[in-house]
Amino acid sequence: MTAMVEEAVRTLSYREAINEALRLEMRRDPTVILMGEDVTGASHSEDESHLDAWGGVLGVTKGLVHEFGRQRVRDTPITESGFVGAGVGAAATGLRPVVELMFIGFMGVCLDQIVNQAAKMRYMFGGKARIPLVIRTMIGAGFRAAAQHSDSIYSTFVHFPGLKVVAPATPADAKGLLAAAIRDDDPVIFCEHKLLYDVKGPVPEGEYVIPLGQAEIKREGGDVTIVAISRMVLHALAAAERLAQQGISAEVVDLRSLSPLDETTVLESIRKTGRLVVVDEDNPRCSVATDIATLAATQALEFLNAPVKLVTPPHTPVPFSPTLEDAYIPSPERIVAAARATLG
Amino acid sequence: MTAMVEEAVRTLSYREAINEALRLEMRRDPTVILMGEDVTGASHSEDESHLDAWGGVLGVTKGLVHEFGRQRVRDTPITESGFVGAGVGAAATGLRPVVELMFIGFMGVCLDQIVNQAAKMRYMFGGKARIPLVIRTMIGAGFRAAAQHSDSIYSTFVHFPGLKVVAPATPADAKGLLAAAIRDDDPVIFCEHKLLYDVKGPVPEGEYVIPLGQAEIKREGGDVTIVAISRMVLHALAAAERLAQQGISAEVVDLRSLSPLDETTVLESIRKTGRLVVVDEDNPRCSVATDIATLAATQALEFLNAPVKLVTPPHTPVPFSPTLEDAYIPSPERIVAAARATLG
Amino acid sequence: MEISRDKLLWAYERMRLIREFEDRLHTDFAAGKIPGFVHLYAGEEAVAVGLCAHLRDNDFITSTHRGHGHCIAKGVDLREMMAEIYGKATGACKGKGGSMHIADVNKGMLGANGIVGGGPPLACGAGLTAKLKGTDQVTVCFFGDGASNQGTTFEGLNLAGIWKLPVVFVCENNGYAETTSPQYSVAGQDIAARARGFGMPSIAIDGLDFFAVYEAAGEAIARARRGEGPTFIEAQTYRYYGHFEGDSVRYRNREEEEHYRSRDCLYRFRQTATAQGLLTEAELDAIDARARAAINEASQFAADSPMPDPAELLTDVYVDYPMAALWPFQEPAVPVYR
Amino acid sequence: MEISRDKLLWAYERMRLIREFEDRLHTDFAAGKIPGFVHLYAGEEAVAVGLCAHLRDNDFITSTHRGHGHCIAKGVDLREMMAEIYGKATGACKGKGGSMHIADVNKGMLGANGIVGGGPPLACGAGLTAKLKGTDQVTVCFFGDGASNQGTTFEGLNLAGIWKLPVVFVCENNGYAETTSPQYSVAGQDIAARARGFGMPSIAIDGLDFFAVYEAAGEAIARARRGEGPTFIEAQTYRYYGHFEGDSVRYRNREEEEHYRSRDCLYRFRQTATAQGLLTEAELDAIDARARAAINEASQFAADSPMPDPAELLTDVYVDYPMAALWPFQEPAVPVYR
Numbered sequence A, B: 001m002t003a004m005v006e007e008a009v010r011t012l013s014y015r016e017a018i019n020e021a022l023r024l025e026m027r028r029d030p031t032v033i034l035m036g037e038d039v040t041g042a043s044h045s046e047d048e049s050h051l052d053a054w055g056g057v058l059g060v061t062k063g064l065v066h067e068f069g070r071q072r073v074r075d076t077p078i079t080e081s082g083f084v085g086a087g088v089g090a091a092a093t094g095l096r097p098v099v100e101l102m103f104i105g106f107m108g109v110c111l112d113q114i115v116n117q118a119a120k121m122r123y124m125f126g127g128k129a130r131i132p133l134v135i136r137t138m139i140g141a142g143f144r145a146a147a148q149h150s151d152s153i154y155s156t157f158v159h160f161p162g163l164k165v166v167a168p169a170t171p172a173d174a175k176g177l178l179a180a181a182i183r184d185d186d187p188v189i190f191c192e193h194k195l196l197y198d199v200k201g202p203v204p205e206g207e208y209v210i211p212l213g214q215a216e217i218k219r220e221g222g223d224v225t226i227v228a229i230s231r232m233v234l235h236a237l238a239a240a241e242r243l244a245q246q247g248i249s250a251e252v253v254d255l256r257s258l259s260p261l262d263e264t265t266v267l268e269s270i271r272k273t274g275r276l277v278v279v280d281e282d283n284p285r286c287s288v289a290t291d292i293a294t295l296a297a298t299q300a301l302e303f304l305n306a307p308v309k310l311v312t313p314p315h316t317p318v319p320f321s322p323t324l325e326d327a328y329i330p331s332p333e334r335i336v337a338a339a340r341a342t343l344g
Numbered sequence C, D: 001m002e003i004s005r006d007k008l009l010w011a012y013e014r015m016r017l018i019r020e021f022e023d024r025l026h027t028d029f030a031a032g033k034i035p036g037f038v039h040l041y042a043g044e045e046a047v048a049v050g051l052c053a054h055l056r057d058n059d060f061i062t063s064t065h066r067g068h069g070h071c072i073a074k075g076v077d078l079r080e081m082m083a084e085i086y087g088k089a090t091g092a093c094k095g096k097g098g099s100m101h102i103a104d105v106n107k108g109m110l111g112a113n114g115i116v117g118g119g120p121p122l123a124c125g126a127g128l129t130a131k132l133k134g135t136d137q138v139t140v141c142f143f144g145d146g147a148s149n150q151g152t153t154f155e156g157l158n159l160a161g162i163w164k165l166p167v168v169f170v171c172e173n174n175g176y177a178e179t180t181s182p183q184y185s186v187a188g189q190d191i192a193a194r195a196r197g198f199g200m201p202s203i204a205i206d207g208l209d210f211f212a213v214y215e216a217a218g219e220a221i222a223r224a225r226r227g228e229g230p231t232f233i234e235a236q237t238y239r240y241y242g243h244f245e246g247d248s249v250r251y252r253n254r255e256e257e258e259h260y261r262s263r264d265c266l267y268r269f270r271q272t273a274t275a276q277g278l279l280t281e282a283e284l285d286a287i288d289a290r291a292r293a294a295i296n297e298a299s300q301f302a303a304d305s306p307m308p309d310p311a312e313l314l315t316d317v318y319v320d321y322p323m324a325a326l327w328p329f330q331e332p333a334v335p336v337y338r
């Protein structure tokens, strides 16, 4: 754990932590604006009681319009290419837009503006552009929201040079990383796990910034390294707890930043424990999980005492039915089994 | 080499081989149709001399309209979501559309119809749909076409369950795999490397089908396994030739099918040689290259005698200037160096 | 437009079934019995039924996240629908799709769709199939006022226009996309007029009036069947419940809701049909009772059905794919269910 | 609309520079000196120049794959442009972008764009910046007849409409998208009319007539500057060369080409300006000579410039990113150039 997290004095939910980061950054910098579908709600209405009718589909941006008004907290039509692209254009010309792409599974209706415009402009223009854009988006299964609203697919963004990708697991990380993302001069995809919104944790007051690109060891251990992302960090910690009861000391590395990747922290842990389990809720092929396994295979091979284990969902869409979805999501049990398997 | 390739009696270019596969499949099955921008050309004109004015931007579909007419070889407006989605809808209702997405880098303007509709329909519908759709698309750098027209990004499609992805390296494979893709009842992304169009090779006459999901050992060897994709197979073969002169026997595995992946062939080769180099022209993060390295780390670790080596482009967009682009593309030299490095 | 007694009875029954179905889900959701996002169609029944009244079994429809009404109007099995929404193995999609993805391709129902604007391109594809096969099948593409702003919708209009596809576009303008009114989101504020720019006939109609919908739909579908190309219908309607279940609906007023409820499509149908002596109160009451019983039965069927076997997780992804590749990088290949 | 002598001289010079620039590239491409896809703007000069004549340095434009004319009209340095197209280190984008991605954000030129329809959303963003910062900056969004069918274009029109953004949409209808005519691809066949459906003023003009463009542009840009929202202009024009260099142009007839060449925008400008006594032949001839010299000089500059250092491959991807992560999974971290 970092010293800063330990200093925390109060508890917020992940949702509240994100809301707080948005509020503080908007106060700090008048060029920060928010855009997305129903981020306030009822923008057509002059009836006061309708103001902030939603504050985001799951309430994350609630209250901000009262402080910053409808110009800066801006509802959009359902036209993701249009408003995500407008975010890119606004970022290129002097604003710092935070655009909400409601679910990451909607990337398909606006991907070009993200991967061909935002991500490539600086390079194509020989360094003569800055795109300080943040795209907030929900990831994750477990909401019984079926195949088109449950993807994690951040790997797709990680694949594209020019983007940064962040996926916090705790309220404190959510606050600190979102502040960093907003202040960053590159486009950042900020992935919020919808099943974490109600999870609480200590969050520092006031301005709090966690540099992008730093993994965090969420639990130290010496027998096996478990690298995890977003909600899977909680499953990894639960698994580590059970492993501890079985006399196995697992180290849990929370990647936090998927691009850039903190290779050093991951490699140091692998070199220490000699065993690697990767837990990722995203689709298994061409994923951050395979990146981590590749790090081990290319740069820590001689330290590995056992085959690497991946704990991921299957190569299937996310199913709707609770029994299927529960079997889909990597469970603490599967993590325990994988960790034990690396110990022979 | 497969026996079938050896039987070949004539030489075609990769472009001609693809054209022949399309022609034969369209003859064989009247439900096969082609759609895309300027796949014939000048569809507004009744002037005979304008017919087939282009036959595709690089001439791949040239001539087909003469045999099959403008209903089945259909020019589209520039509206990729519209016509790719129409391909999905047509596939779900009884046609076998072959849709051309001119460059894979245009996926961003139509990804939803591919990954959220075509790829997921069968699963979401509990198996009650078949989507026999082929999307032909151009990949690859080296054409001096800059960042938005030079992507390889097939990894993005591999990432999505429900899609199959194919990337042939030779004219014969192009013909055989395209025929298989068209006959397949699942959506298949067929990746054509634009720098291969003029490369010639033996191609069997008549109907010729290579099952999807089978890698091919393009050169046998015992010291190191080089896994490569599409044009990189040619670079790998060139490297193997040089390595042979240096007394190193390299085995070159052409994946051909990226999803499903032929794990068996890859693993057998790794287990035989104990050394692995992966050559991929796609972006390095979350890629097929990391999948192959992961295969080794998870299922052949005890056979590995040296760290796995990846030979990929950097994590940058594709640059325009020839000097930069040449430095970008994995070269035979880099493959040789990587293979030698695995031998210590 | 002429309408037979049988068709009238059918239409009223379908509308009533939809209403009962949705009301039941509303109650069940509130009771915590249904997981996920559930978008109810109650209030909009006249649109789906007025359109589908002209469709044959082998005609196609594309739908939206708010798809139950379209399914019922097109003849998808009620029990399978209910079971699907409950995530049961007996569901229309074996429990894999849920409320937002109910489909029955054999019935020409090409799927509810979780992606706003996902349907129009698909509808063009179904239209293309009919055109190239030389059949007279028609495709009806349902979508919302919110979806009318999505680029894919415009692309669909354009494709159908230039290729003269047998597609009828039906914009269900229920006044809201989540909380957002088309007054805010639609530049020009006239959805039907925008479609006219694509060179197709386009009208705005009272979507609460079954007879108005039936008439406009009849013309549009006949035109499509004759091979004369697409038509656009903006059906002005209203949804009674929130955007999805759980929505506290803080973006509209009680008066507005009451205004629309007082023009309820079922009520008006009854008024018109009985006033004109087309149907009797008794006949309609009998349908109401039958509908209620059908929904009870569907509900019971869903409740009694088993959950899917976890092994079903790995089926139906592809027609053909190596089993081991469905859970890659695992040793043994498929760790949990095999 | 009033136009000053200075503006007239400026406009003619810009148009001539574009023509000379493009003609030079045409020759150089044929000689094998230029790599890649090169789309020439020759023939369409009056559109870019007629619009940009009203723009200030801090106004914005978005452009297309056929972007040289827009760049020159907006004041991007000719030498840097030429060097960029040759892939030289001294290029506007250090050789990383090439013809399809020339940009100069400091000049308000937000980039040529390899994606058809890529520009309209970006233009809305630039418009939003101006609106929220309270400046009177205007953004002009250029795109083609082909792009007018892309969903992103419609989405841009809608956003600009509802938010009253200071954006002028300019559809350069040059009769073709590659080989495809809007007669085939545009449902309704009236691009300007489609835009009207989004509630904005929209006109079709003769894009070969500089004065017509100048006038329409002046009104539209003034309207945007006053905060009254977007305008749509369909400028009917023609491209002289193929879609890209190397295109054998088998999809149109010689007569058609000659018809348009006989209405050449530079020629007509000359006619009008001298007939009305606004400028003299001598003045115009001097500009022609100066333009030719400027292009010669730019060309020489490009020829003399060095290619980029291969190490440049790894710069300008991000403002800030760990160097080792730019070539991941390598040991040593960056194998070739470090």
Ligand SMILES: Cc1ncc(C[n+]2csc(CCOP(=O)(O)OP(=O)(O)O)c2C)c(N)n1
Binding pocket: A037, A078, A080, A102, A106, A109, C039, C064, C065, C066, C114, C115, C116, C117, C143, C144, C145, C146, C147, C148, C174, C176, C177, C178, C243
């Ligand atoms: C591409 C996409 N963007 C956003 C959403 C989230 N969303 C679901 S329904 C909805 C509103 C749709 O409004 P409308 O089209 O009017 O249909 P209605 O809900 O009123 O029936 C939104 C924004 C989505 N599912 N897909």
Ligand SMILES: Cc1ncc(C[n+]2csc(CCOP(=O)(O)OP(=O)(O)O)c2C)c(N)n1
Binding pocket: B037, B078, B080, B102, B106, B109, D039, D064, D065, D066, D114, D115, D116, D117, D143, D144, D145, D146, D147, D148, D174, D176, D177, D178, D243
């Ligand atoms: C999204 C996308 N689809 C297709 C292409 C290929 N393409 C490049 S230019 C072009 C034609 C564009 O036509 P138009 O918009 O009329 O512009 P013009 O070339 O006539 O200036 C096409 C199809 C592309 N670059 N991007």
Ligand SMILES: [Mg+2]
Binding pocket: C144, C145, C146, C172, C173, C174, C175, C176, C177, C178
């Ligand atoms: Mg609505």
Ligand SMILES: [Mg+2]
Binding pocket: D144, D145, D146, D172, D173, D174, D175, D176, D177, D178
């Ligand atoms: Mg054009």
